[in-house]
Amino acid sequence: MATSAMDLTFSNPLSSFASKAQPNRSPKARAFTVRCSIPLSSDGAALGLAERPWKTSDARLVLEDGSVWTAKSFGASGTQVGEVVFNTSLTGYQEILTDPSYAGQFVLMTNPHIGNTGVNFDDEESNQCFLAGLVIRSLSISTSNWRCAETLGDYLAKRNIMGIYDVDTRAITRRLRQDGSLIGVLSTEDSKSDKELLQLSRSWDIVGVDLISGVSCKTPYEWIDKTKSDWEFSSNERDVDALHVVAYDFGIKHNILRRLASYGCKITVVPSTWPALETLKMKPNGVLFSNGPGDPSAVPYAVETVKEILGKIPVFGICMGHQLLGQALGGKTFKMKFGHHGGNHPVRNLRSGHVEISSQNHNYAVDAASLPEGVEVTHVNLNDGSCAGLAYPAQNIMSLQYHPEASPGPHDSDYAFQEFIEMLKRVKQNA
Numbered sequence: 443m444a445t446s447a448m449d450l451t452f453s454n455p456l457s458s459f460a461s462k463a464q465p466n467r468s469p470k471a472r473a474f475t476v477r478c479s480i481p482l483s484s485d486g487a488a489l490g491l492a493e494r495p496w497k498t499s500d501a502r503l504v505l506e507d508g509s510v511w512t513a514k515s516f517g518a519s520g521t522q523v524g525e526v527v528f529n530t531s532l533t534g535y536q537e538i539l540t541d542p543s544y545a546g547q548f549v550l551m552t553n554p555h556i557g558n559t560g561v562n563f564d565d566e567e568s569n570q571c572f573l574a575g576l577v578i579r580s581l582s583i584s585t586s587n588w589r590c591a592e593t594l595g596d597y598l599a600k601r602n603i604m605g606i607y608d609v610d611t612r613a614i615t616r617r618l619r620q621d622g623s624l625i626g627v628l629s630t631e632d633s634k635s636d637k638e639l640l641q642l643s644r645s646w647d648i649v650g651v652d653l654i655s656g657v658s659c660k661t662p663y664e665w666i667d668k669t670k671s672d673w674e675f676s677s678n679e680r681d682v683d684a685l686h687v688v689a690y691d692f693g694i695k696h697n698i699l700r701r702l703a704s705y706g707c708k709i710t711v712v713p714s715t716w717p718a719l720e721t722l723k724m725k726p727n728g729v730l731f732s733n734g735p736g737d738p739s740a741v742p743y744a745v746e747t748v749k750e751i752l753g754k755i756p757v758f759g760i761c762m763g764h765q766l767l768g769q770a771l772g773g774k775t776f777k778m779k780f781g782h783h784g785g786n787h788p789v790r791n792l793r794s795g796h797v798e799i800s801s802q803n804h805n806y807a808v809d810a811a812s813l814p815e816g817v818e819v820t821h822v823n824l825n826d827g828s829c830a831g832l833a834y835p836a837q838n839i840m841s842l843q844y845h846p847e848a849s850p851g852p853h854d855s856d857y858a859f860q861e862f863i864e865m866l867k868r869v870k871q872n873a
């Protein structure tokens with residue numbers, strides 16, 4: 443049946459409350475617009491019944507444990523293999539889709555309703571979607587957000603990323619919690635049997651694979667963008683005499699760079715294979731080792747680079763960067779059962795005693811017991827007691843297993859950037 447895209451404007455039932463509470467709010471905020479498709483009869487008259495504005499073809503997700511989950515497809519079609527992980531964030535699916543650390547993984551969102559805010563120009567965490575695919579319970583029939591530029595389905599289709607909906611995400615999450623992360627194959631191709639897909643899932647692995655070389659930039663570049671005014675909740679002190687930070691791109695999220703720029707840093711982003719010697723020649727005030735996908739044990743060349751820089755320049759490691767630092771200091775990393783993926787992980791800062799709610803995305807962790815003397819565990823994940831942060835003050839080293847740039851997620855951990863800046867200033871003053 444033919445459809446006609448149209449905008450429907452509704453008055454906001456909360457508008458009288460909103461206008462009393464925030465008298466300066468623009469009148470626009472009192473109405474909202476829903477983009478939807480109305481099925482048309484042959485003579486073009488609207489029938490009044492909403493029809494789903496995306497194609498609905500059948501898809502299967504076959505897990506390595508032999509289970510087969512039928513679903514509807516959106517985004518790209520085809521056959522794709524990857525590791526299935528669940529993410530408990532309630533918001534921020536666009537930042538999650540563009541987080542390069544998800545390369546090789548299917549992200550299953552536990553929040554059942556996804557797509558309602560569409561996608562926009564501001565929330566990209568990188569220039570590409572590197573994840574294997576998106577698994578959700580229900581795809582929103584409409585988008586209603588003032589920043590929306592495109593529907594989620596169109597966005598994924600253009601980036602050739604597969605998505606499925608109408609799948610029992612609670613049941614799969616329980617299975618992953620019980621059995622650990624599983625490899626899966628997602629397919630829209632009827633010609634492939636369940637058995638073939640199962641074989642494919644069992645012949646693929648994510649452990650021991652270097653995934654950072656596929657997502658890192660190829661040549662160095664300068665970064666200047668800052669976070670917007672809604673992030674000015676902390677001091678964001680701007681130094682006239684800017685601190686120069688070299689950021690190793692293992693799959694870096696843009697908000698890490700935006701936060702550093704907002705704190706007054708001049709930033710040079712370098713590829714994962716950039717020699718330590720070249721970095722030392724640049725005489726930066728600090729080095730950042732970024733987040734990144736995959737197994738930290740599969741990238742010994744990156745650990746070597748970190749080792750060559752430690753003790754010579756103050757460093758900050760985030761997520762993969764933290765794991766590489768742990769290894770460079772002589773510690774070990776291990777694969778967790780199903781990892782931490784979400785915007786609601788409680789972490790205790792052991793120095794201040796404060797608990798922060800943090801944004802996390804990792805499947806590996808540093809084994810705190812393997813770390814040499816002098817290395818301090820500064821943060822602990824309160825869900826499972828795993829190591830969430832390290833410091834080695836004698837060598838001006840600090841790191842976090844989670845995401846202080848909080849995109850998406852709560853801003854509780856932003857102070858870590860301030861601590862990094864203070865460390866750089868201290869070292870600079872004492873030089």
Ligand SMILES: NC(=O)CC[C@H](N)C(=O)O
Pocket residue numbers: 543732733734735736737738760761762763803804805806807
């Ligand atoms: N966000 C990240 O940097 C992830 C680190 C690593 N790839 C892991 O899964 O543990």
